[in-house]
Amino acid sequence: MTWIYMIFFAVLIWLWFSKGTEAVKEITWKQFETEILAAGDAARLDVINNVRVEVYIREESLEKSVYKNIPKDVFSKKPVKGPHYYFNIGSVEVFHAQLQNAQENVPVAAQVSVTYKTRESWWQHFILLLPIGLLILFWIFILRGGFPGTKGKGSSVFNFGQSRARVLEKGTKSKVTFNDVAGLEEAKEEIHELITFLKSPGKYRQLGAKMPKGILLVGPPGTGKTLLAKAVAGEAGVPFFSLSGSEFVEMFVGVGAARMRDLFQKAKMKAPCIIFIDEIDTIGRARGKLQAFQTNDERESTLNQLLAELDGFDTDTGVIVLAATNRGDILDPALLRPGRFDRHIHLELPNLKEREAIFGVHIKPLRLSDDVHVASLAAQTPGFSGADIANICNEAALIAARREKQQVDKQDFMDAIDRVVGGLEKKSKIITPEEKRRVAYHEAGHVTASWFLEHAHPVLKVSIIPRGKSLGAAWYLPEEHQIITRSEFFDAICTALGGRAAEELAFGEVSSNALDDLEKATKQAYNMVINYGLSDTLRNISFYDSTGRTEQSIYKPYSEKTAQKIDDEVQEIIDDAYEKAIGILLDHREQLYNLAEALIKKEVLHRTDVEAILGNRKSKNHTF
Structure with missing residues (x-):
């Protein structure tokens, strides 16, 4: 704020001086000679810096009507004391000669005296001091935390290496407890044992047990990893340091490692305590050969410092690291080994x-x-x-x-x-009657195909009201199981292609309406062939890499000949599924048309409406 005040006062000073110069009226030498000097109204002349002559009018002459435009003093309401006029000269000698000639016919009492003065301009001083002032303002800006990456009270360029961790001290209760965490009973048991160890380590140590160094929470987004960490902060009863992995990464080299050292140094001073690092994959990504060609990698130096802190010479520091990530497969093996992150807790989608x-x-x-x-x-x-x-x-x-x-x-x-x-329902989206009819048959094709497929999921609701980017949608109720058979994969692909098959049967041509369906069907077919070994040509072969190294590689784990076989097998699966969908819709064409017309009329159909048109659904797993 200091520099803002300085600019404000500088503007005020400039306005003050500019106002003062505007109060003095400029005249010519001829006007001065004929109107002021000849009338005997001039009191004195000041020659400023040999270029400017300021004219002062006698007090008794200021009452004349000629000088009524001279500015008045704000308080006394009298004319200002002067200078009242000014004019510029080119040479002092010439001016002096002209003044002598002009005063030859003027009485001695009316002649004016001339004073020569030197006046320095404040604006010139300001211009000279401006670079120094800007330099001072710049350093104030830097030292008070105005530099990028130094946000926060008391931050500056000199404490880049300090940790940004938020600390929840002992005795400070968090709003989130284990009562707010539902559906993670096994994970809560593991974490609760950690909290018990911190509160009463004696019963563990008397048996020779050691405090775990680290616990890694791995799971899909939204499964409660961060929420579980917040509950630990509320239940632990020890200091809790919380920060994100991205807070170690800066544009300056060595900042991440310095912050890591500072974090553990602060944590050791408050041991026993817990450090929570969210999104640890930001700094814990696996190191590869490609990084060897880089001159410096900030993330790698931060990871090396974390590894040293987790398993250094100080083996009994009383600091436990709790970390969370969505991508456990890309973490460095050195980070995952026992002695660093001793426990890996996998959080799955809730049942x-x-x-x-x-x-x-x-x-x-x-x-x-x-x-x-x-x-x-x-x-x-x-x-x-x-x-x-x-x-x-x-x-x-x-x-x-x-x-x-x-x-x-x-x-x-x-x-x-x-x-x-x-997505958001968009009833205002403009759809022509022909498009609405095509969407209705498309969605009816999905529902009809899934209704008569043995391993497909039963439909809950189907709608042709636009939502998000889609013009129609069908909701299904999948059975929750861990293993998916080849028949279930195949029937899912048939269901996805049922919409395009219905369009071909009803209108004789297909449209772009099946983009999302084709994407899903293609991905499932490739998963069957590449990952799960569910193809007839490439049997019992999987190119899935659980370590995640394949994603970082520019090479495929199979040859060009095998790639051709994969493409051919995927195309064959898609073709067979499409033919099966066409066959089912041909066998139940009348029911398909009735379902589509009901959709055009009502726009939304529930399972009972579908069952009234298509009949009772019988399958291996579901009976309605």
Whole structure:
């Protein structure tokens, strides 16, 4: 703020001086000689720097009407004391000669005296001092934390190496506890044992047990890794340091390693304590041969410092590192070995019971109607993470408030699920009747194909109301299991291609409406062949790399000949699935058309509506 005040005062000074110069009126030598000097009104003349002559008028002459335009003093309301006029001269000698000639006919009492003065310009001094002032302002800006990467009170360029970790001291209660974490019972057990060790290490040490150095939380986004860490901060009862992996990375070399040293130094001073590093893959990515060609890698030096801190000579520091990542497969093996991160806790997407528990946590602050059942909501959200469920509960409350309701009911939750899955409903999107008809047949093709496929998922709802980028959508209820057979993969591809097959049967040509379906079908087919070994040509072969090194490599793990075989096999799977979808729709063409016409009329059909048109669905796993 100092430099802002300095600029403000400089502007005020400039305005003051500029106002003063504007009060003095410029005249010519001829006007001075004929109007002022000849009338005997001139009191004195000041020659400034040999170039400017300032004219002062006698006090008794200021009463004349000729000088009525001279500015008045603000307080006394009298004319200012002067100078009142000025004119410029080219040479002092010439001016002196002209003045002598002009005063020959002027009485002695009316003749004026001349004073020569030297006046320095404040503006010239300001220009000379401006570079020095700017340099001073620059260093004030740097030292007070105005430099990029030094945000925060007390930050400056000289403490780049200090850690930015947020510290939760002992005795400070966090708002999040284990009661707020649902669906992660096994992970909570592991973490709870860590907290017990910190609170009462005696019963463990008497048996020879050592405190674990690190615990790594690995899982998909939204599964509760950061939430679990917040709960640890609330339950541990020891100092808790929290920061993100990206906070170690700066544009300056060596800053990350310095911050890592500073973090562990502060943590050791408050041991026993816990350090939580979120998104550790930012600095813990596996080191490869390609990095050997780089002159310097800031992330690698930060990782080396972390490895040294985790397993240095100080083996009993009382500091436990808790880290979280979505990409455990790309972490460096040296970071994952025992002695550094001793425990790896894998968090998966919640199952049915876990989703019920998560819904139970997030609907507590909501005012619910009697028709809302947690079990029903959990059954209709397979594959949803904890973050998705929290978003659904919040969206349902927002929708209910938008509709001026006093309670959140079942329909609000259904609309919230639809919005999270399919996107925002866009009833205002302009669709021609021909496009609407094509979309209806496309979605009817998906539903009809899945209805008569043995291993396909049963449909919950189908809609042709545009949502997000899609013009229509179908919601299914997949069965939760860990193993997927080849038949289930194949039927899923048939279901995805059912929309395009229906368009071909109904209109005789296909359209661009199947882009998303083709993408899903192609990815599933390639997964069958490349990763799971479910092809007829390349049997019992998988090119899947669990270490994640293949993603960083520019070479494929198979030859060009094998790549051709993979492409041929994928094309064959897609063709067979499309032919099967065409066959199913031909066998149930009338039901397909009836379903499409019902969609055109109602726009949204639920499972009971579909069952009334297509009949009871019988499959290996589902019977309605």
